[in-house]
Amino acid sequence: MRWQSMLAIYFLFWAFSVFLVLPFGVRTAHEAGVELVPGQAESAPHSxxxxxxxxxTTIVATVLFVLFYLNYVFGWVTTDMLDWAHR
Structure with missing residues (x-):
């Protein structure tokens, strides 16, 4: 695999991982024990x-990319294994 392909795939893993990571560690104003700003939603993050x-995100993306690359090198799961329609 060329390094440009690896970089592009890593960037895709990174962009996907942002959405996996965003909900974790979020505290609302109620959980932080501060007053709501007028017009602020109760579910809005405090900070x-x-x-x-x-x-x-970098940690999650790196772990996922390493697993992807190891699967690419060693062939643990191939497209033939996932082709259930044509067996």
Whole structure:
């Protein structure tokens, strides 16, 4: 696999992992024990740390990409194994 392909696939894993990571560690104003701003939804997060999200996303994406690459190298799951319609 070329390094450009690996980089593109890693970027896709990273972009997907953002949506996996975003809900974790979120605290609402009620959970943080602070007053709501007028017009603020009760479910809105109290604070947001982009650095924490990026670090967590990078860790998750790296683990998923390593598993993907190891499967690519060793062939643990192939397309023939997943083709249930033509058996």
């Amino acid at each position: 947001f740390s982009a650095v924490k999200v990026m670090i967590r």
